[in-house]
Amino acid sequence: MAEISIISTTLVGPVSTKESTTRIELTPWELQFLPVGPIQKGLLFLKPTPPPQESSVIDHLKTSLSRTLDLFYPLAGRLGTTVNDDNTTYFFINCNGAGAQFVHAAADSVTVADILESVYVPRIVHSFFPLNGVRNSEGVSQPLLGVQVTELVDGIFIGCTINHSIADGASFWHFFNSWSEISRGSNEITLSPVLDRWFLDDAHYPIPIPQLMLAFTNFPPSPPVQERVFHFTKEKIAVLKARANAEMGTDQISSLQALLALLWRSVTRSRRFPEDQESWYAFLIGMRPRMRPPLPQQYFGAAAQSGIVTMKAGELLERGLGHAAWQMNKMVAANTALEATNFLESWIKNPMPFPLINFIINNSLCMSGSPRFNVYGTDFGWGRPIAVRSGGGNKPYGKTTLFPGADEGSIDIEACLFPETFEALMEDAEFMEAVTV
Numbered sequence: 001m002a003e004i005s006i007i008s009t010t011l012v013g014p015v016s017t018k019e020s021t022t023r024i025e026l027t028p029w030e031l032q033f034l035p036v037g038p039i040q041k042g043l044l045f046l047k048p049t050p051p052p053q054e055s056s057v058i059d060h061l062k063t064s065l066s067r068t069l070d071l072f073y074p075l076a077g078r079l080g081t082t083v084n085d086d087n088t089t090y091f092f093i094n095c096n097g098a099g100a101q102f103v104h105a106a107a108d109s110v111t112v113a114d115i116l117e118s119v120y121v122p123r124i125v126h127s128f129f130p131l132n133g134v135r136n137s138e139g140v141s142q143p144l145l146g147v148q149v150t151e152l153v154d155g156i157f158i159g160c161t162i163n164h165s166i167a168d169g170a171s172f173w174h175f176f177n178s179w180s181e182i183s184r185g186s187n188e189i190t191l192s193p194v195l196d197r198w199f200l201d202d203a204h205y206p207i208p209i210p211q212l213m214l215a216f217t218n219f220p221p222s223p224p225v226q227e228r229v230f231h232f233t234k235e236k237i238a239v240l241k242a243r244a245n246a247e248m249g250t251d252q253i254s255s256l257q258a259l260l261a262l263l264w265r266s267v268t269r270s271r272r273f274p275e276d277q278e279s280w281y282a283f284l285i286g287m288r289p290r291m292r293p294p295l296p297q298q299y300f301g302a303a304a305q306s307g308i309v310t311m312k313a314g315e316l317l318e319r320g321l322g323h324a325a326w327q328m329n330k331m332v333a334a335n336t337a338l339e340a341t342n343f344l345e346s347w348i349k350n351p352m353p354f355p356l357i358n359f360i361i362n363n364s365l366c367m368s369g370s371p372r373f374n375v376y377g378t379d380f381g382w383g384r385p386i387a388v389r390s391g392g393g394n395k396p397y398g399k400t401t402l403f404p405g406a407d408e409g410s411i412d413i414e415a416c417l418f419p420e421t422f423e424a425l426m427e428d429a430e431f432m433e434a435v436t437v
Contacts, residue, residue: 011099040391042159126392234409247322270424275314
């Protein structure tokens, strides 16, 4: 089995050396992620031709990261805590400039083809990410941001780990995109982060977090899963969307809802669930555009909450693609600014771990990521990435991570399923008609 070697591990701080005493309070959208793992996403690049000196690439990336941290300075800090007399704890971001972790590594026997041409995502990909096994609540002593640059035989993989209690997927890619802009030589970035948090009117902050929530274990263990990336072209997705809308006599079902309905139905059919078996599909819904007034696109933090669609297996399979997609559409539409306010008010009174933890069971799926994130525009100066992969954190059975495909309008889905489920999917006519293998 291929191995990875760590060449160096350092801390990178902002260019500005002035000590910061800024304290940023956290919202329920952020605090709910304390018991789980961070966001881990990474990009695969071909090595530049002719290849530059190894040291020059690493030094350049460190320098550009330091400049980026001047703008995204919370990422260079740590979580701060205050323990209260009633055994609850206040969590906040301590912007102390302690630094982000930067790891330089090498996988001397791994090629780009080893990653792209493997049926399943090779396990070694998980070792291309720093801060593996760290929970978000450990950000008190662990860096809130970790970057690992792993040199392959003919490629470079840049893996990024960000504490989920200070950023969601939108903020993750905002940072990654901005870092690449500065790496390309820009003196300014397209979207400057808005670091001020949005809070409910009349709510008291900081929010006391009970020890029981912090003691909540991570996702429950499941039998070993494999990871596989499925590609869906723009044309095949359009066919699914047209079919779903035609079945329901509407034009409101989105391309993504039709695609996820296909996956849900196909996995359920492959698992051969009894007709009365309940099945869930849980979603992480971005709330920035749903608030009134909307939060700015560059709002840096976590602004997402869960939504869940449930259906018996018999209904899911018998009533068609459009019915499943329509139930997703209704659930997403129900996540309004009022619903967000109700969630936040309720959470302050009774803090609970991220709700999707409770739904990670073997008859359910959960969704994260988005095909709208600017993944393939993350160019550090030697060309666009050729692939995106995620780390090993938060990877239970049923996890489905969405990315834009490399071709405009296409979508990639990274799915974590049992090997036998993948085998059955390859025999599923509806699924195989839509996917590009």
